[in-house]
Amino acid sequence: MKEIKLDEIDIKLIRTLQNDARTSLKEVARECNVSIDTIKNRYNILKKIGVIRGSTIVLNPKEIGQGNLVFFGIQIMHHYSDSVINLVKKIPGMYVVTKAIGRYDIEAIAILDNIEKIGATKNIIGDFQQVKNVDVDILVDKPLLCPRNFEF
Amino acid sequence: MPKEFRILTGDIMNLDEIDLAILDSLKKDARKSFRSIARSLKVSPDTISKRYERLREQGIIVGSTVVINPSKIGYSFITRFGINVKPAYASQVLEKIIQIPNVIVASKLVGSHDIIAISVIKNFKHLCELRNSILEMPYVEKVELGMWIETMELCPYYFLI
Numbered sequence: 001m002k003e004i005k006l007d008e009i010d011i012k013l014i015r016t017l018q019n020d021a022r023t024s025l026k027e028v029a030r031e032c033n034v035s036i037d038t039i040k041n042r043y044n045i046l047k048k049i050g051v052i053r054g055s056t057i058v059l060n061p062k063e064i065g066q067g068n069l070v071f072f073g074i075q076i077m078h079h080y081s082d083s084v085i086n087l088v089k090k091i092p093g094m095y096v097v098t099k100a101i102g103r104y105d106i107e108a109i110a111i112l113d114n115i116e117k118i119g120a121t122k123n124i125i126g127d128f129q130q131v132k133n134v135d136v137d138i139l140v141d142k143p144l145l146c147p148r149n150f151e152f
Numbered sequence: 153m154p155k156e157f158r159i160l161t162g163d164i165m166n167l168d169e170i171d172l173a174i175l176d177s178l179k180k181d182a183r184k185s186f187r188s189i190a191r192s193l194k195v196s197p198d199t200i201s202k203r204y205e206r207l208r209e210q211g212i213i214v215g216s217t218v219v220i221n222p223s224k225i226g227y228s229f230i231t232r233f234g235i236n237v238k239p240a241y242a243s244q245v246l247e248k249i250i251q252i253p254n255v256i257v258a259s260k261l262v263g264s265h266d267i268i269a270i271s272v273i274k275n276f277k278h279l280c281e282l283r284n285s286i287l288e289m290p291y292v293e294k295v296e297l298g299m300w301i302e303t304m305e306l307c308p309y310y311f312l313i
Contacts, residue, residue: 004224014218021182021216053219055182059175060214071232071261071268073298089304100232102298107232137234137263 004049009034013042014052021055067093067113072125073104073135080130081105087128091121104135167212170195174203175213182216227254227272230303231279233286234265234296241291242266248289254282265296273299 006014009032016028029039046052076084081099085106089097093110100107112118118136125134167175170193177189186200193200207213222230237245242260249269250258258269269286273279279299286295 006225014220017218018220019215019217021218049224050221051224053221054180055216055218056180057175057178057182057216058214059179060211069259071263073234073264085304096303098230098300098303100298100300103234103296104298107298107300135264137261137265137268139259139268140262141260 004051006051009038010042010046010051013039014046017052017055021057067111068118069095069139070110070112070118070121071137071139072106072108072110072122073137074106074108074125074131075103075133076105077130077132084128084130088125091124093117093121170199171203171207174200174207178204178213178216182218222272227274229273230300231271231273231282232298232300233267233269233271233283234261234298235267235269235286235292236294236296237266238291238293245289245291249286252282252285254278 012032013028016023016031025039025043026036029036032039043052072088074084074088085097085099088094088106088108091110093112095109095111097106097108099105110121112121118138122134122136125131173193174189177184177192186204187197190197190200204213235245235249246258246260246267249255249267252269252271254273255269255271258267260266261268271282273282279297283295283297286292
């Protein structure tokens with residue numbers, strides 16, 4: 001994969017927006033001691049080359065009554081990962097589905113309302129023909145997100 | 153955004169249509185101007201800005217951030233760590249894990265592991281170092297890992313990566 005070289009201004013711009021995506025580019029320009037056009041230009045380039053994929057707000061899952069985040073570790077019979085993945089990703093509530101190397105062949109994370117739904121989802125996955133075993137881990141408390149942990 | 157999310161939000165928090173529309177809109181693009189949100193909802197920009205402040209004060213919106221593509225800045229893949237610790241020490245270990253650079257999500261678990269940590273990884277050497285640094289922490293008994301390949305993100309912004 002091609003690596004992109006970022007300079008100090010790029011990194012400062014990213015860091016600032018990671019802390020608060022709504023910071024005005026004018027303010028970033030002032031902090032970096034460069035013109036607003038420079039910052040606008042940098043921001044557009046970072047978006048265009050895909051370093052910045054977008055922006056989002058972080059909601060408090062407790063406040064909005066979201067369900068539980070649940071991790072599924074799925075072991076399957078060899079060579080069937082594509083067909084199983086295609087089935088798993090259609091299950092309601094799935095957030096991330098991935099092929100994996102390690103103890104599990106497929107790993108998935110879903111958001112499910114209650115313990116009944118967790119059980120039902122486990123059964124749906126377990127019922128697929130090529131699936132050997134499904135492990136379930138339920139995330140407790142609020143998961144800690146640390147998007148600022150990237151090293152540039 | 154999954155459909156369930158909106159229903160739960162409205163029910164529990166007594167949020168009205170405008171609040172939900174603001175959350176929905178900012179979830180997709182946190183930098184969207186209040187003016188353009190206002191225009192699409194046919195209300196005044198002032199209303200949007202007041203609602204936004206209230207949603208922040210109520211702690212429904214915790215913050216906002218840009219989503220970075222890790223593969224563009226030198227990371228090759230994502231790894232999930234399943235960590236087992238000595239009983240009753242999960243919180244203590246979790247606090248240390250979340251401070252490790254490159255770990256982007258971590259949580260306590262109920263199930264076959266006690267803690268899950270998801271990290272962006274630069275290369276194989278980096279993966280080994282990270283695994284070792286977790287293993288060396290006090291009270292950590294076992295670390296199992298899954299390297300993610302061909303990841304499909306059904307809700308792309310969830311992990312903010």
